[in-house]
Amino acid sequence: MRLIIQNNYQELSKWTANYIARKIQLANPTEEKPFLLGLPTGSSPLGVYRELINLNQEGLVSFKHVITFNMDEYVGIPKDHPQSYHTFMWENFLSHIDIQPENVNILNGNPADLKEECARYEQKMKDLGGIDLFLGGIGPDGHIAFNEPGSSLASRTRDKELNYDTIVANSRFFNNDVNQVPKLALTVGVATILDAKEVVIIVNGLGKARALKHAVEEGVNHMWTISALQLHPRGMIVCDEHATYELKVGTYKHFKSIEENNLDAGNLLNTDLIW
Numbered sequence: 622m623r624l625i626i627q628n629n630y631q632e633l634s635k636w637t638a639n640y641i642a643r644k645i646q647l648a649n650p651t652e653e654k655p656f657l658l659g660l661p662t663g664s665s666p667l668g669v670y671r672e673l674i675n676l677n678q679e680g681l682v683s684f685k686h687v688i689t690f691n692m693d694e695y696v697g698i699p700k701d702h703p704q705s706y707h708t709f710m711w712e713n714f715l716s717h718i719d720i721q722p723e724n725v726n727i728l729n730g731n732p733a734d735l736k737e738e739c740a741r742y743e744q745k746m747k748d749l750g751g752i753d754l755f756l757g758g759i760g761p762d763g764h765i766a767f768n769e770p771g772s773s774l775a776s777r778t779r780d781k782e783l784n785y786d787t788i789v790a791n792s793r794f795f796n797n798d799v800n801q802v803p804k805l806a807l808t809v810g811v812a813t814i815l816d817a818k819e820v821v822i823i824v825n826g827l828g829k830a831r832a833l834k835h836a837v838e839e840g841v842n843h844m845w846t847i848s849a850l851q852l853h854p855r856g857m858i859v860c861d862e863h864a865t866y867e868l869k870v871g872t873y874k875h876f877k878s879i880e881e882n883n884l885d886a887g888n889l890l891n892t893d894l895i896w
């Protein structure tokens with residue numbers, strides 16, 4: 622696992638956006654061979670989305686042959702609800718880039734059959750050749766997508782009951798009223814994420830410090846589903862200084878020193894960034 626420690630949220634966002642843009646450039650996607658990008662919602666990726674929008678508008682990266690798959694969606698709120706992940710993605714990212722709308726995939730939170738919708742989604746990723754890079758965030762309890770503590774590390778796209786912690790954390794988007802937060806979501810599974818050729822996870826802020834410790838220093842455990850990243854051959858976490866608060870000094874220094882030459886957030890052409 623790589624752990625890239627950036628000074629602050631702005632640099633973390635810039636580094637991650639540059640990394641993704643560089644991967645897309647290097648893949649040189651075409652209509653026949655598109656680049657498949659997995660995407661998250663939440664506040665953590667907002668900075669990355671802003672930076673990617675800038676890079677796209679400056680002509681440094683194109684999303685014309687990028688196909689996106691979002692991680693999750695709430696069940697039971699309309700697609701155009703202000704807090705649906707559909708709305709979030711179009712408002713914060715997709716409407717501002719040159720992506721072709723038919724290349725956007727987001728789980729339908731109101732299907733006739735939940736299981737069928739999940740199976741269709743999982744199959745479509747496979748049929749298109751698999752996700753090249755899955756970008757993600759984590760919850761304070763270390764959940765990835767909506768794979769709450771205790772989720773099977775072999776899980777696939779499915780419906781998932783949200784736990785109380787997540788409902789409380791997400792109530793900030795629903796007038797701070799836990800009763801308005803949907804209790805069920807559709808989410809890619811841990812194994813779906815691990816199937817991607819590469820996984821990049823953003824972890825920022827003091828509130829995620831415990832989760833980062835479990836992800837990096839503790840064993841693989843279904844109670845901290847992010848820890849499954851340890852099983853991936855190309856798993857990377859990009860964090861800010863605040864999130865490192867619970868790491869051992871030795872862990873911090875180890876990753877800082879091995880990534881020393883790769884921390885220059887400003888240089889999109891720095892191929893050392895690339896795995």
Ligand SMILES: N[C@@H]1[C@@H](O)[C@H](O)[C@@H](COP(=O)(O)O)O[C@@H]1O
Pocket residue numbers: 661662663664665666692693757758759760761764765766767787
């Ligand atoms: N399903 C999403 C996750 O994909 C996201 O990582 C998490 C953290 O959100 P934030 O980045 O706002 O802390 O929120 C939700 O639970």
